Amino acid sequence: MSELLLSVADLHVRFRTYAGLVHAVNGMAFDVRPAEVFGLVGESGCGKSVTGLAVLRQVPYPGEIVRGRVLFRGDDLLQKSEAEMQHIRGGGISMIFQDPSASLNPVFTIGNQVARVVRQHTSAGPAKARRRALEVFDAVGLPDPPRIFRSYPHELSGGMQQRAMIAMALSCGAELLIADEPTTALDVTIQAQILALLAELRKTQGVSVLLITHDLAVVAETCDRVGVAYAGVIVEMGRADDVLHRMKHPYTQGLLAALPRPIHRGRQLQSIEGSVPDGIHLPPGCPFHPRCPRVMEVCRVEEPALFPVGPEGHVAACFLYAQEAPV
Amino acid sequence: MAANVERLEPQGTRRAARYREFRLMLQAFRRDPLAVISLVLIALSILGALLAPLLTPYGGQGRGDPNLLEKFRPPSRAHPLGTDYLGRDVLARVLYGGRSSLSIGFLVVLVAVAVGIPLGAIAGYYGGWLDSVLMRITDMFLAFPPLLLAIAIAAALGPSFTNAMIAIAFTWWPWYTRLVRAQTLSLREQYFVEAARSIGVSDASIIVRHILPNVLTPVLVQATMDIGSAILIGTAISYLGLGIRPPTADWGEMVSTGRIYFIERPWFAGSAGAAIFLVTLAFNLLGDAVRDVVDPRTRRAVK
Amino acid sequence: MPRWEYILRRLAMAVLVLVSVSIITFFIARVIPSDPAAAWVGSHPTVDQIAKAREQLGLGRPLHEQYLRYMGAIFRGDLGTSVRSHQPVSTDLRTFLPATMELVLASTVMAVVIGLPLGVLSGARKGSWLDHLTRLFSIAGVSMPTFWLGLLLQLFFFKQLGLLPLGGRVSMEISLYHRVQQITGFYLIDTAVTGNWVAFKDALVHILLPAFTLATYAIGLTIRMTRSRMIEVLNERYILAARVAGIPERSVLFVLALKNAIIPAVTVLGLSFVYSLTGAILVEMIFSWPGLGTYVTNAVLSIDFPIIVSVTLVVTVFYVFVNLFLDLVQALLDPRVSL
Numbered sequence: 017m018s019e020l021l022l023s024v025a026d027l028h029v030r031f032r033t034y035a036g037l038v039h040a041v042n043g044m045a046f047d048v049r050p051a052e053v054f055g056l057v058g059e060s061g062c063g064k065s066v067t068g069l070a071v072l073r074q075v076p077y078p079g080e081i082v083r084g085r086v087l088f089r090g091d092d093l094l095q096k097s098e099a100e101m102q103h104i105r106g107g108g109i110s111m112i113f114q115d116p117s118a119s120l121n122p123v124f125t126i127g128n129q130v131a132r133v134v135r136q137h138t139s140a141g142p143a144k145a146r147r148r149a150l151e152v153f154d155a156v157g158l159p160d161p162p163r164i165f166r167s168y169p170h171e172l173s174g175g176m177q178q179r180a181m182i183a184m185a186l187s188c189g190a191e192l193l194i195a196d197e198p199t200t201a202l203d204v205t206i207q208a209q210i211l212a213l214l215a216e217l218r219k220t221q222g223v224s225v226l227l228i229t230h231d232l233a234v235v236a237e238t239c240d241r242v243g244v245a246y247a248g249v250i251v252e253m254g255r256a257d258d259v260l261h262r263m264k265h266p267y268t269q270g271l272l273a274a275l276p277r278p279i280h281r282g283r284q285l286q287s288i289e290g291s292v293p294d295g296i297h298l299p300p301g302c303p304f305h306p307r308c309p310r311v312m313e314v315c316r317v318e319e320p321a322l323f324p325v326g327p328e329g330h331v332a333a334c335f336l337y338a339q340e341a342p343v
Numbered sequence: 344m345a346a347n348v349e350r351l352e353p354q355g356t357r358r359a360a361r362y363r364e365f366r367l368m369l370q371a372f373r374r375d376p377l378a379v380i381s382l383v384l385i386a387l388s389i390l391g392a393l394l395a396p397l398l399t400p401y402g403g404q405g406r407g408d409p410n411l412l413e414k415f416r417p418p419s420r421a422h423p424l425g426t427d428y429l430g431r432d433v434l435a436r437v438l439y440g441g442r443s444s445l446s447i448g449f450l451v452v453l454v455a456v457a458v459g460i461p462l463g464a465i466a467g468y469y470g471g472w473l474d475s476v477l478m479r480i481t482d483m484f485l486a487f488p489p490l491l492l493a494i495a496i497a498a499a500l501g502p503s504f505t506n507a508m509i510a511i512a513f514t515w516w517p518w519y520t521r522l523v524r525a526q527t528l529s530l531r532e533q534y535f536v537e538a539a540r541s542i543g544v545s546d547a548s549i550i551v552r553h554i555l556p557n558v559l560t561p562v563l564v565q566a567t568m569d570i571g572s573a574i575l576i577g578t579a580i581s582y583l584g585l586g587i588r589p590p591t592a593d594w595g596e597m598v599s600t601g602r603i604y605f606i607e608r609p610w611f612a613g614s615a616g617a618a619i620f621l622v623t624l625a626f627n628l629l630g631d632a633v634r635d636v637v638d639p640r641t642r643r644a645v646k
Numbered sequence: 647m648p649r650w651e652y653i654l655r656r657l658a659m660a661v662l663v664l665v666s667v668s669i670i671t672f673f674i675a676r677v678i679p680s681d682p683a684a685a686w687v688g689s690h691p692t693v694d695q696i697a698k699a700r701e702q703l704g705l706g707r708p709l710h711e712q713y714l715r716y717m718g719a720i721f722r723g724d725l726g727t728s729v730r731s732h733q734p735v736s737t738d739l740r741t742f743l744p745a746t747m748e749l750v751l752a753s754t755v756m757a758v759v760i761g762l763p764l765g766v767l768s769g770a771r772k773g774s775w776l777d778h779l780t781r782l783f784s785i786a787g788v789s790m791p792t793f794w795l796g797l798l799l800q801l802f803f804f805k806q807l808g809l810l811p812l813g814g815r816v817s818m819e820i821s822l823y824h825r826v827q828q829i830t831g832f833y834l835i836d837t838a839v840t841g842n843w844v845a846f847k848d849a850l851v852h853i854l855l856p857a858f859t860l861a862t863y864a865i866g867l868t869i870r871m872t873r874s875r876m877i878e879v880l881n882e883r884y885i886l887a888a889r890v891a892g893i894p895e896r897s898v899l900f901v902l903a904l905k906n907a908i909i910p911a912v913t914v915l916g917l918s919f920v921y922s923l924t925g926a927i928l929v930e931m932i933f934s935w936p937g938l939g940t941y942v943t944n945a946v947l948s949i950d951f952p953i954i955v956s957v958t959l960v961v962t963v964f965y966v967f968v969n970l971f972l973d974l975v976q977a978l979l980d981p982r983v984s985l
Contacts, residue, residue, distance in 0.1 A: 034367050072890050084942035118883035123905045133891045184891065483666035487962050490924040494942075495671070495958040499678040499685070500757055575791060579928055582793055583946045598794055602932065605797045606805055606812075616794025624789035631785070 017024075021224050022048040022071070022109075022192055027084035029063070029070050029248075031295075038295035039080065040066045042248035048192065051218050053225045055235040055256065058245035061292055064228045068194045071226075072105055088192070105135045110185030114197040115252070116177035120169035127165030137188035155221070156213060161296040173214075175206035182213065186221060193217070196228045211238045232275065236260055241329075244268050247293055247303035250322065254330030263305045264325040265332040266308045268315070302333070310336060369637045378632030384625035388618075392441030401432035406439060407590025415608055422622060425610040427601065433611045437618050439591035445617065447508050447586070448574035448626075452566050454512040459519025460562065464550050466520065467527025474524075481517035490516040497585040504587040507580045511573065522565060526558045564637050570629030571623040578619050596617050652977055667962050672716050675955045676705070685951040686726065701954045720959070726952030728945070735956045738941060744831025745815060746930070746937030750922045752834075757864035757918035758911070764865075765872025766907060770899045772877060780869055787866025792925045796859040796932040803855060810855050813934030820848045856933040856975040860925045864918035871914055876907040912976040916969060923961065 017236040029041035041063040048054040051131065056064045069075045071086050086093040088108060093101065105111075113119045121129055125304035130152070131145040140148060156179045169177060178198060185193050195214060199207040207317065215238050217223045227239060235242055235256060244265065252265040263269050270288040290307035293299060299306050305315040314335050322331040323338055367572070371380050396402045410430035418425040424433035466477040484492070496510035501592050530536065539549050581595030589596060594615040601612025679685040683699040705712065719725075725735040768780040803810040811817060815833055816826060824845045829836045834853070837846035878886065880903055888898050927946075930939025938957065947954035 034371050069890075074886065076886075102892045102894060104892070106889050111887075111890040113883055113887060115883065120888040121884040121888070121902055123908070126900070129888075132893065132897075134896070136892055181887070188892075288847070312787055375825075479662075479666070482663060483670055486663045486667050486966055487670070487958070488920050488924045488965050490927065491958045493959055494946060495674050495676065495954055498946060498951060498954045499674045501680070502949070571789060575789070578791055579793070582791075582928065583943065585946065597790075597793070598797075602797065604795075606801060609797070609801055612794070612797060616791055616797070619791045619794065620786075620789055623791075624786065627785055627789050 019090070020047040020249065021050045021089065022226065023085070023087040024067070025085045025087075027067065028081055028082045029066050029075055030082055031079045033078060036296040039298055040248055040295055041070065042298070043319075044245070044249060045083075046243040046250050046253055048224050048226050049241075050191070050224055053214065053215060053218055053227055053238055055226045055230060055242040056226060056245060057230065057235050057242060059160065059184065059292055061295070062245040063248035063295075064245050065196050068111060068226065068228050071194060072111060073101055074105075074111075077273035079192050080281070103137070106133055106185075106190065106245055107188050109188055109192045109194060110188075110190040111196065112178070112181045112185050112193040112198055115201045116174060116181050117169060117201075119181055120177060122169055124168075125165065126167055126169065126172070128178050130165075130187055131178070133184055134187050143282040148187060149183070153180070155177045156183045157185070157209075158178075174202050174332060175207075175209060176209050178202065181283065182217075184208075186217070186223065192221065192224050192226060193226070194226045197230070198227070199234065201237050202229070207234075208237075214238060228303070232260070236323075244271070247278070247298060249272060249303065249333065250296070251334070252325075252330075252332040253322065254278065254326060255328050258326050258330045262326060262330075264330070265304075265334050265338060266310050267304050268332075270307075270309075302335070312336075323339075348408055350376075372636045374630060375632050375635070377628050378636075381625040381628035381632065384621060385629060388441055388445065391438050391447050392522045394502050395435070395438040395442070399432065399435040399438055400505035401435040407431075407592070408575070415455070415604075418610055424614045425608075427597075427611040428604060436592045436597060436611070437594070437614050440597060440615060441618065441622075443504055443573060443581075443587045443591065444578055444594040445513070445622065447504070447577035448570045450508050451511045451515055451573040451577065452569050454508070455569075456521050456562060456566055458512075458516040459521075460523050460555070462516075462559070463520040463523025464524075464527050464554060464558065467524040467545065468531055468550055468554065471543060478518065481520050484514065484517045487514070490576060493576060493580055494583065494585065502585045502588060507577065507586040510585075511576055511580065514576075515569070515573070519562065519565070519571075520621045522562060523558050527554055530557055532553050548639070564634050567633045568627065571626030571630065572628065574619065575623050589613060611640075653974060656970060656973055656977075663966055664963060666757070667722070667966065668717060668959070669713070671955060671959045672713050674958070675951075676716065677709075686729075697974055725956035725960070728953055729950045730948055735953055737959070738953070739938070740958060742936065742938045742941045744937075745935060746923075747935060748832045748834065748925050749853065749856055749860065749930070749935060749939075750926055752853050753860035753864070753922040753925075754918045755916065756857055756861040757868055757948070758781065758915055759923070760861070761865045761868025761918070762872055762908070762911060764916070765869040766876055766900075766904060768869060768871040769876025769880065769907065770903070772878055772880075777873075780873070782868035784873075786796065787862045788870070789866075789871045790862060792859060792863060792938040793928045793932065795862055796856070796929050799855050800857055811852050813852075813856075813932070815852050816845060816848050817852070820845050824848075854930060856935055859919070859929050859933075863925060864921045867917060867921065868914045871910060871917075872907060875905060875910055879903045879906045882906075896958055902923065909976075913971050916972040919968060920965060923965070 024047070025045045027044040028039075028040050031038040031040060033072070044063065046056065046068050056067065066075060066079065070081050070084075071088075071093065073081070075081060081094060083093060088104065093104065098106070120126070125329070127146065127149055130149040130280065131142065134140055134145040134148045135142070138145075138148075149165060150161040154162050156206050158164050158176060159178050164172070164176070164180065169180075172180065179278065182193070191212075198214070199210050202210065209222070211234060214225050218225065227234070229235060239256045241254065242256045242259045243250045244259065244267065246267050252268045253309060259268065260272065266289070270286075273286045274288065276285055285340055288307055289309075293303060293306075299316075301317045302308070302315040302320050305311045308315065312335060318335075320333040320335050322333050324330070325332045325337045348607050359541065391398065404570045408431070410426070410432075413422075413430035414428060416422055416426040422432050422434065424437065427433055427436060459488075462477060466474040493507075493510045496513055500506035536549060538551060539553060546609045577586065578595030578598075580592075581593045582599045584596070584599065586592045586595060589600075597615035598612045598619075601615065603607075605612050673687075676682045681696075682698045686699050707715075723736050725739070727734050731738075764780050764784075768777045771777050777930075800812060804812045820826070824842055826833050826836055826842065826845050826849070829839060834846065834848040837843070837849055840864060867931075869906050879914065885898060885903055888902050889895075893902070926935075926937065926939035927942050928939070931943045934940070938961075942953065942957050945948070945957070946976050
């Protein structure tokens, strides 16, 4: 197994609010390998976006990372100084967000913003930075790079804006791109283009992508490996094909059964009973147990570890598979 | 194809959710020291104005009776804030002055809200030419610098408490009309309005039962923030002689007449001005605190 | 070009606004008062005077005719006559305008120069002692009755400290021995241009207190607006995007956020100007500043109706033009508003 690019272990993030202490992330653990697309998938509120921000230590107030290890190329990011983190942000790990029009500063040109990032991480002067910007614009498929360089964000379409964001993210040699719902705000056809671009980057630039999304179709299209998140933990992880077709965790099974498909014609749509727990009142033991159709006594009391359930590192956090020793 | 299903909650739980939110806001409010201080100040000033006859032995002077033997006394034990140019106890004058100065602030905002809500809701809901006409009218009034317009109208009507209040209210109603209209416009686009209409609920019913309750919160926040400014403008108007007439006590009028004596005998103009300042400050602090508590973003803060 | 469309549209709107302003002023002048003729003529009018005024103003005629008559007079430059001094209002306005303009401009500049940076810093360093101090100052500023503040400042700086003069634009000495040559009516400009530095220093010292008194409300407002705008901007996605791209915090605050937060600076400028203008009415008298403020205050105290109405009209017209100008400047500055 090649060395892991990113390895998250035992990550806990919580938010102090007037309503109470919100446990957003409760022991999240997964890894991303070099040159792969890893999908972190789950419903809203499962802590996936917060995890992405936690990797870069940009969890907004009143949130705080209380425990965990985030190893990037073997180094624990949670132990680094702010100055070192600034190098890594943009230089080692980049992040793009859901709505590209909101992620670009409206009063500066695209070129200005990208060049600024380049000059921050390299010793390039204005001319060299501009050349680099034009280079990455081309690499992400933006037409007429000099015009893009001069344009303001509002002059570009949503798809072009997202490409520009990806360009900015790749401009300084980042090896990992964290993409938080990168296509949710875009049209379906543009979605496909952006996803294809992300998948391609893996090959052409050797960049890995941590793709955070709630959309299982996106995952099926683009990801090599998948981690399913629920209530701040990973409940199942493995190769995309394994997790989506030979799913083992009851939650994953419920998720996929709920997708309307042609074979369901004429039958009632299935859903998972109950609702997602709010982060303040998490159930004890396995977080899914109140809704699980196969719940056992031990599930109500103990938190399951990730047990192996299939080849190539397919694991699930469920006591149904507790015969083997946990991973 | 998200596995998320939008849950339609029954009426009961929605009300419970709103109640919970309100409790949270109250909690946040109580924790803010400035909010508490401002409430205390406001309560004190209102009580002071209402209970003035009980709080001072110089009730008559508060109402206007002169006492020429005691002219210009500096602050002493008998007269904690001194006496004015007619020998009247300044503390009494300040307490009685609160009556007109505070009430003008409340009344102006009350009238502005009472006029602004219906006009704004109608303009926002029906749109079309009705909306355009109403907006042109509000623009007309908004084109004037507020103080000037109030002065001109008050001068035209003649100096009196009621006229001053009417004059200031004229400058204030356009803001609330616009506020309510903007809120109505965004609410109108929401699905629940369309749903209600499609099952035949009358326009009036929609406005009153669906739109107005949602409009109340921003209006209330704005009104709290505005009371302070209204008091300030009210005292400016009476400072210029267009408000309540002497011998009735009024803070603005007190500063105006006390002005010429100020350098040597600052205590009566000074006390009246300080009263205006403290009360306005209290209302502004309160308005800020209310706004911070109601804004969902600022509410997500540390315990 | 789309820009031109916007400008023309805005101009047309301004004209409409001016017409409506004149209509409202007309109502205030002729319709609201219980006896418009008496109001126009003065406090102890004789029966003859009232009758003459009634005829002159055409009070018997239908409203729209009266309005046209009113507008006709205005366009001829006839803004009425002071009930007390019997001087035509238009001449008085010309005499008193420069002093007030100088004061208002000085105060606006003060408001923006002090308020904007403080607001930005306060928002950038939210929660720090600087922030708390600035917020205290700004909320005190908008809560303070300007007329009272003026008195307090006089008491402190003149009586206690003896640092600044009590009032007037220049001291007696200067007006006798280093007379200011009246070119623009703006003493600071006139003295600088003629090299009369003694008088310049004197005029400067005299304008400080009144300008600061006027500016206080505007400073408070500016700080509050800029601070909340800065906080808003700092919550935007693009700021987070800059941070995750490794841009150092100082650049994020003072380059990337600042440019966005400053856009309403133009609005702030306009508001400061307006508050200074109307505040001058309350404050000039206190500082014996020989400008429109003192003029209007005297007029209001004696209910000199023609002056009140005409000044309202003139100042409002001026205000409309200033707003128009500021809107256009804002449109030119913000790259998004060209469509």
